[in-house]
Amino acid sequence: xxxxxxxxxxxxxxxxxxxxxxxxxxxxxxxxxxxxxxxxxxxxxxxxxxxxxxxxxxxxxxxxxxxxxxxxxxxxxxxxxxxxxxxxxxxxxxxxxxxxxxxxxxxxxxxxxxxxxxxxxxxxxxxxxxxxxxxxxxxxxxxxxxxxxxxxxxxxxxxxxxxxxxxxxxxxxxxxxxxxxxxxxxxxxxxxxxxxxxxxxxxxxxxxxxxxxxxxxxxxxxxxxxxxxxxxxxxxxxxxxxxxxxxxxxxxxxxxxxxxxxxxxxxxxxxxxxxxxxxxxxxxxxxxxxxxxxxxxxxxxxxxxxxxxxxxxxxxxxxxxxxxxxxxxxxxxxxxxxxxxxxxxxxxxxxxxxxxxxxxxxxxxxxxxxxxxxxxxxxxxxxxxxxxxxxxxxxxxxxxxxxxxxxxxxxxxxxxxxxxxxxxxxxxxxxxxxxxxxxxxxx
Amino acid sequence: xxxxxxxxxxxxxxxxxxxxxxxxxxxxxxxxxxxxxxxxxxxxxxxxxxxxxxxxxxxxxxxxxxxxxxxxxxxxxxxxxxxxxxxxxxxxxxxxxxxxxxxxxxxxxxxxxxxxxxxxxxxxxxxxxxxxxxxxxxxxxxxxxxxxxxxxxxxxxxxxxxxxxxxxxxxxxxxxxxxxxxxxxxxxxxxxxxxxxxxxxxxxxxxxxxxxxxxxxxxxxxxxxxxxxxxxxxxxxxxxxxxxxxxxxxxxxxxxxxxxxxxxxxxxxxxxxxxxxxxxxxxxxxxxx
Numbered sequence: 001x002x003x004x005x006x007x008x009x010x011x012x013x014x015x016x017x018x019x020x021x022x023x024x025x026x027x028x029x030x031x032x033x034x035x036x037x038x039x040x041x042x043x044x045x046x047x048x049x050x051x052x053x054x055x056x057x058x059x060x061x062x063x064x065x066x067x068x069x070x071x072x073x074x075x076x077x078x079x080x081x082x083x084x085x086x087x088x089x090x091x092x093x094x095x096x097x098x099x100x101x102x103x104x105x106x107x108x109x110x111x112x113x114x115x116x117x118x119x120x121x122x123x124x125x126x127x128x129x130x131x132x133x134x135x136x137x138x139x140x141x142x143x144x145x146x147x148x149x150x151x152x153x154x155x156x157x158x159x160x161x162x163x164x165x166x167x168x169x170x171x172x173x174x175x176x177x178x179x180x181x182x183x184x185x186x187x188x189x190x191x192x193x194x195x196x197x198x199x200x201x202x203x204x205x206x207x208x209x210x211x212x213x214x215x216x217x218x219x220x221x222x223x224x225x226x227x228x229x230x231x232x233x234x235x236x237x238x239x240x241x242x243x244x245x246x247x248x249x250x251x252x253x254x255x256x257x258x259x260x261x262x263x264x265x266x267x268x269x270x271x272x273x274x275x276x277x278x279x280x281x282x283x284x285x286x287x288x289x290x291x292x293x294x295x296x297x298x299x300x301x302x303x304x305x306x307x308x309x310x311x312x313x314x315x316x317x318x319x320x321x322x323x324x325x326x327x328x329x330x331x332x333x334x335x336x337x338x339x340x341x342x343x344x345x346x347x348x349x350x351x352x353x354x355x356x357x358x359x360x361x362x363x364x365x366x367x368x369x370x371x372x373x374x375x376x377x378x379x380x381x382x383x384x385x386x387x388x389x390x391x392x393x394x395x396x397x398x399x400x401x402x403x404x405x406x407x408x409x410x411x412x413x414x415x416x417x418x419x420x421x422x423x424x425x426x427x428x429x430x431x432x433x434x435x436x437x438x439x440x441x442x443x
Numbered sequence: 444x445x446x447x448x449x450x451x452x453x454x455x456x457x458x459x460x461x462x463x464x465x466x467x468x469x470x471x472x473x474x475x476x477x478x479x480x481x482x483x484x485x486x487x488x489x490x491x492x493x494x495x496x497x498x499x500x501x502x503x504x505x506x507x508x509x510x511x512x513x514x515x516x517x518x519x520x521x522x523x524x525x526x527x528x529x530x531x532x533x534x535x536x537x538x539x540x541x542x543x544x545x546x547x548x549x550x551x552x553x554x555x556x557x558x559x560x561x562x563x564x565x566x567x568x569x570x571x572x573x574x575x576x577x578x579x580x581x582x583x584x585x586x587x588x589x590x591x592x593x594x595x596x597x598x599x600x601x602x603x604x605x606x607x608x609x610x611x612x613x614x615x616x617x618x619x620x621x622x623x624x625x626x627x628x629x630x631x632x633x634x635x636x637x638x639x640x641x642x643x644x645x646x647x648x649x650x651x652x653x654x655x656x657x658x659x660x661x662x663x664x665x666x667x668x669x670x671x672x673x674x675x676x677x678x679x680x681x682x683x684x685x686x687x688x689x690x691x692x693x694x695x696x697x698x699x700x701x702x703x704x705x706x707x708x709x710x711x712x713x714x715x716x717x718x719x720x721x722x723x724x725x726x727x728x729x730x731x732x
Contacts, residue, residue: 066675070669071685082579082580082670086587
């Protein structure tokens, strides 16, 4: 019975292991809370997040926060939802700012109004700390559900050396789509049929693609979705058709943009390597570009076709629903600490995201930093024309309905019009249950 | 042609002068080279100093000044020894329990008679059609109810029973002649003794084929451990590695990523190189190709 004996031994070992691992951390003393965070930047910043949380714990002996890495923005949403449904909600999450509406519809968020009131402040005063453009994604039905933590806008990055080489003035960056197309043509280099340098690169991977489509649509005068109501998206509209047609033309007509759907990291890599002379990318990549570019670069506003407008991006801090009161309180303390002017300024310098707290720009370190790195100002200046990030019922599937079709267009498998019709149809289907319960539920 | 000729040295005499086997070998060598490129790149990128910049990153040519800085960075960012231990515990724990469950279940479906055997077997197989993502919330709820949220046991639990393994063992057991079992029965062997002394030894190739599939798939699993584990010290390799590979709006440090990836796959790769022959033969004999 050698097998059985081994088996029993194995089982006994597995059992001991399970026992040892399953012992819950029962301890008197500090309130233990988890902070879920996606890593929007490279691994060194995951380490910085550890530093940040350690500093918080050292200053707050009654709270013990643990930073839990949770993958991409999309993965973080899945993990948070699964944890809430399993009865183990984390105390706080750095959540993609456009997921808040969907989570609020599903009753997964704690309304922060009471916590703000308990501190003796008013909602208006609390929100007044942050740039006005960010409030659209934090406030739902006049209640506060999120606290902006790190935010972004898309930017146009230009390789200034290559621009000069091509006879263009990098100090007068393109301001309209026509000028941008012209620049891209002049910056594309060919050897026979082979392109050795692309004029422009725009990322299109899940998450990024939807954001870039919103960017282009907005600068084409349009809207991606109904900002007042989570049941409508405007995919099959002239403004979005114009945006996608222009993108498609860059790829297939002017041939100044590499074909296919390029992920964000590939775009920044090809910009840094000189393979692409311009790129549209988040300000979240600015620190990376600053550290790695071996050439002079410029950042500029996203050019317009009809108007100057961009969506915000980035993430807010939220408290999931269903937490015990003491954990909720501890999470609130953590959130206030992390979004304070000093901390959000520090995080902004480390990442390239801008600090949502306006007072962050009045801290001495930040003033010093901006004097040395004036390029970090562009995203903040662009906030004047920034609007909320698309947020609907079931944001991720509705976004993917569009992204799948846009990828087909960039791959040359569909024409813009037929792609947008298909995307609209798919999105309407995804939104149907919500509309049946809201706008189509008639008295 | 000399290289191919050398490879063909051991080929049967009759085929040595034919063109087809030579073409076959040539194609194999070509495919092997293509397959090797990412590994070569990973090795080169790992040793390339960061000061070479991103411009040279795509090149396969090794740097003249190789450095271990990337390895050190990756090692410092992630607690790799801890991740290794966790992944090993997860993979071996799952496999141990699976061996018991698939042997017993496979035997029941192959040799025992009970009411509703066929429908139950098909129900079992239906599990293979479900996308794992679909089961995340129900599984996590059960894991949390058992008090196993944020434990390694919680990561292992949903995989203790395996539809694929049961199917594989059922096929293997059915191929074994019943006469062998009858003989053991006459000698007075109990049910478990018959399984232990007849079925298990004769199905070893299937067991090792299953072990390979089970270990590699759980070694590489990312989403489920990400869902269950919160504590940084319980992260498996995949989750630990992704701390510096997954990015949303930012960018990536390729050298560090290459070094980290190398550390993650090294144990599997080394195991494969050592047991190469046995791996391949177990797949051939179990009919999986």
